[in-house]
């Protein structure tokens with residue numbers, strides 16, 4: 001059974017102020033082309049389809065286009081989708097009954113009634129049946145009422161109990177789709193900036209990988225860098241695109257998992273995705289950075305750090321003449337490092353007005369005039385701080 005494992009598409013996401021619609025469409029078109037080439041038996045999308053719980057019309061158009069292109073491949077490839085923490089279950093499950101007619105199976109919310117169970121999709125290959133269990137993102141509060149008091153106390157017990165009530169036969173081949181924060185004995189996966197607060201919650205939302213170890217493959221979403229947790233068959237496939245500068249060195253790819261007969265080791269392949277615009281850092285003197293621009297790299301999304309001691313005139317404008325997608329521009333030199341250094345022991349904290357005067361002097365090379373002083377004083381007053 002050949003599986004394409006995807007997650008965290010975050011359709012509709014912006015990179016700083018840049019709209020990524022074209023980039024996302026290009027990545028999804030590449031995935032469709034890879035599906036045509038490799039002919040997987042199934043495509044899994046493990047949560048965070050959309051970046052926002054209320055996706056824009058554009059975001060829907062991009063995702064619809066992707067599903068439609070996948071559905072047009074013959075023979076048809078089933079697509080299994082679960083909701084992530086960014087997705088809105090009601091919105092995501094819209095038209096799901098219709099989608100099933102096209103072999104697109106979607107599970108947007110965890111069971112909430114005693115008679116409800118996880119969506120299970122059974123597919124066949126030469127070795128027999130493979131059961132796919134769709135476990136959408138859940139919080140303990142979504143499922144606690146299904147169990148006796150005191151059973152579900154955290155994310156881990158929630159996932160364990162929800163899986164436990166399915167009566168899964170582990171002598172068969174089983175695949176789980178899940179969108180949670182899995183850890184290995186408290187050891188966290190490697191995070192990055194685009195996940196936002198995922199890794200900083202302090203262990204309360206983690207689920208130990210031992211809870212899902214018995215599955216033959218665990219297709220995960222939530223963490224944006226591709227990596228395994230505890231064992232190669234428990235895996236985050238990562239985002240199809242770099243969604244933050246911290247992902248500069250990520251190798252974005254489709255994870256292809258090939259499941260053999262029961263007990264056979266799973267074969268994993270990363271099929272690289274080539275973005276239409278790279279995301280990378282540029283650091284150095286302005287003239288060096290300008291000199292490094294080429295026809296190939298001038299459209300990359302770049303995060304620039306200038307190290308010039310003498311700050312150049314209008315650096316942003318100069319950079320924009322050669323690079324068209326500048327995400328951010330920072331200066332790292334003696335002056336900015338001094339500004340960042342912590343105050344020496346015993347030095348008094350500046351009052352807001354004093355601090356702003358010093359800042360203004362530093363930035364403009366001259367003191368504030370009375371008009372500027374007036375503006376700042378009124379802002380500080382509104383804000384409720386001490387003015388002078």
Ligand SMILES: [Mn+2]
Pocket residue numbers: 008010048084086195222223
């Ligand atoms: Mn995500």
